[in-house]
Amino acid sequence: MLETGDSGRDLVSFALPESGGLVETSDPARPYVLLDADGAVVGPVDVYFAELQACGRPATTIRSYGMDLLRWWRFLSGWEVAWNRASRADARDFARWMAIAPKPVRVHWRRRARGDTSPLPVRRSSAGVPNAVTGRAAPGLTYSVRTRGHCETVLRSFYAFHLEEGTGPIINPFPAGRNRRRAPGSPSPSTSGGGQYRPTIPRRLPRRIPDARFNELFAALRHNRDRALLAFWASNGARAEELLTSLQRDALPGDQLLGVIRKGTKEYQQLPSSTDAFVWLRLYQEEARRSGVPQGPREKLWWTLRRPFRPLAYHAARAMLNRANALLGANWTLHDLRHTAAYRMARDPKLALTDVQWVLGHAHLTTTQIYLPAGREEVVEAVLAHHERQTRSARLPAVPAPGYRPESLNELFGTAW
Structure with missing residues (x-):
C-alpha cells in the first residue's frame, strides 16, 4: 500500500463513502438538511444553515454550501474523525485528496427509478479535451480547481462560525492564508486572498458565442419556445433561471420589456429585450394556447412541450440546449448566452456602461467592465x-x-x- 504524507493515510486509493446525504425539505425555515451515516440531522450544519438564511442567503446557496459540507463529512467518516476533532492535518489531507481524487459518477435519476444503481461509463478520451467548436475543455476526471476553492472557502467559513460561537474546535483546521513575502518597493506585505489550502484559481474571461456560431445554434433549435428563450437570453442578459421566473403578465411587447425576478436580490425588474425575441414569443404563445397550456396573467410564461404540462425548469432548459449542442458538436452553456448579451451591450460605444450594469444586475461596475476587452x-x-x-x-x-x-x-x- 502506498502511503503519502506525515499522517500515513493512503490518499491515492481512498474511496469516499456514500454515507449520509443532503436532503431538500418542504419547510421554508429549513430548505435543506444534512444527514449523517445513521440518517440523523447533523446539528452543527443545521445551525450553520440557519445562520446563512439569517444573512439573506437563498436556498440555492445553502444547497451549494451543503454539498461541500457533505463531502467533508464523508471524508471524516472514512477516517473515523469527529467534525469537532478535525485538525489541520485532516484539512491538509482533504485538500490533497481533492487535488488527486476522481470525481464520483452520479447515477441518472431515470436509472435510479428503475432500480439500476450502476453509473454510466466515463468517456476518458474526451475528459479535459477542448471542444473543436467552442474551445472549452470538457469536464475532467478530477475535481476542478474552482470546486476545490469553493469547498475550502465554505469549510473555513463553517469552522470560523463555530469558533465564534464557541461550539467547535478552538483552532480552525482551515487556516487563513499566510502573509506573502513583500515585493521590493511595496509599502506593506500582501496577503493571500483566501485560505492557506485554497488553490490558485486562474482568471477566466467571459466566453461569448460568436455571431456565426449563434446563428448555427439558433438554426439547430426545433421549437418556437426554444427560439424565443434563446433570443431573450442573448438580448436582455438575464440569467437562465431568472428568465424562467417570468409570468404571462410580465411580457410587454408594446414596450419591449420582460419582467423577471432577480436571482440575488429577489427583486422584480423589467428588462429591455429585442424585437425578434417578442416575435418568437408570440409564435410560441399561440402554439401553447392551442395545445392547452394553462393561460392567465398569473400563470408561468414558459412551459414544457408535452403533457402533462409543467412550468419549464432549469434542467429542462439545459437539456434543450444540449440537444442542439449534440447536433453541432458543441458544448455551449446557458450562461454563455448571458455573456453574449453582456458582451454585445458593453462593446456598443453608444450604450453607457452604467446602463449595461443596470440591465445585468451587477452590484459593482468593475464586474461589468470585464466585458470591455475584446473576446x-x-x-x-x-x-x-x-x-x-x-x-x-x-x-x-x-x-x-x-x-x-x-x-x-x-x-x-x-x-x-
Whole structure:
C-alpha cells in the first residue's frame, strides 16, 4: 500500500463513502438538511444553515454550501474523525485528496427509478479535451480547481462560525492564508486572498458565442419556445433561471420589456429585450394556447412541450440546449448566452456602461467592465490579419536605389520593378 504524507493515510486509493446525504425539505425555515451515516440531522450544519438564511442567503446557496459540507463529512467518516476533532492535518489531507481524487459518477435519476444503481461509463478520451467548436475543455476526471476553492472557502467559513460561537474546535483546521513575502518597493506585505489550502484559481474571461456560431445554434433549435428563450437570453442578459421566473403578465411587447425576478436580490425588474425575441414569443404563445397550456396573467410564461404540462425548469432548459449542442458538436452553456448579451451591450460605444450594469444586475461596475476587452475570437481575427499584412508586405518588390533607370531594370528583372 502506498502511503503519502506525515499522517500515513493512503490518499491515492481512498474511496469516499456514500454515507449520509443532503436532503431538500418542504419547510421554508429549513430548505435543506444534512444527514449523517445513521440518517440523523447533523446539528452543527443545521445551525450553520440557519445562520446563512439569517444573512439573506437563498436556498440555492445553502444547497451549494451543503454539498461541500457533505463531502467533508464523508471524508471524516472514512477516517473515523469527529467534525469537532478535525485538525489541520485532516484539512491538509482533504485538500490533497481533492487535488488527486476522481470525481464520483452520479447515477441518472431515470436509472435510479428503475432500480439500476450502476453509473454510466466515463468517456476518458474526451475528459479535459477542448471542444473543436467552442474551445472549452470538457469536464475532467478530477475535481476542478474552482470546486476545490469553493469547498475550502465554505469549510473555513463553517469552522470560523463555530469558533465564534464557541461550539467547535478552538483552532480552525482551515487556516487563513499566510502573509506573502513583500515585493521590493511595496509599502506593506500582501496577503493571500483566501485560505492557506485554497488553490490558485486562474482568471477566466467571459466566453461569448460568436455571431456565426449563434446563428448555427439558433438554426439547430426545433421549437418556437426554444427560439424565443434563446433570443431573450442573448438580448436582455438575464440569467437562465431568472428568465424562467417570468409570468404571462410580465411580457410587454408594446414596450419591449420582460419582467423577471432577480436571482440575488429577489427583486422584480423589467428588462429591455429585442424585437425578434417578442416575435418568437408570440409564435410560441399561440402554439401553447392551442395545445392547452394553462393561460392567465398569473400563470408561468414558459412551459414544457408535452403533457402533462409543467412550468419549464432549469434542467429542462439545459437539456434543450444540449440537444442542439449534440447536433453541432458543441458544448455551449446557458450562461454563455448571458455573456453574449453582456458582451454585445458593453462593446456598443453608444450604450453607457452604467446602463449595461443596470440591465445585468451587477452590484459593482468593475464586474461589468470585464466585458470591455475584446473576446478571444476578435483577438485571433486581429492577429491573423496582422500576419496577413506581414505576408503581403514581404511579397512587395524592393525599391531600387536612386540613379537606376526603370526601363533597364524592367529589361533585366521583368515588369515587377
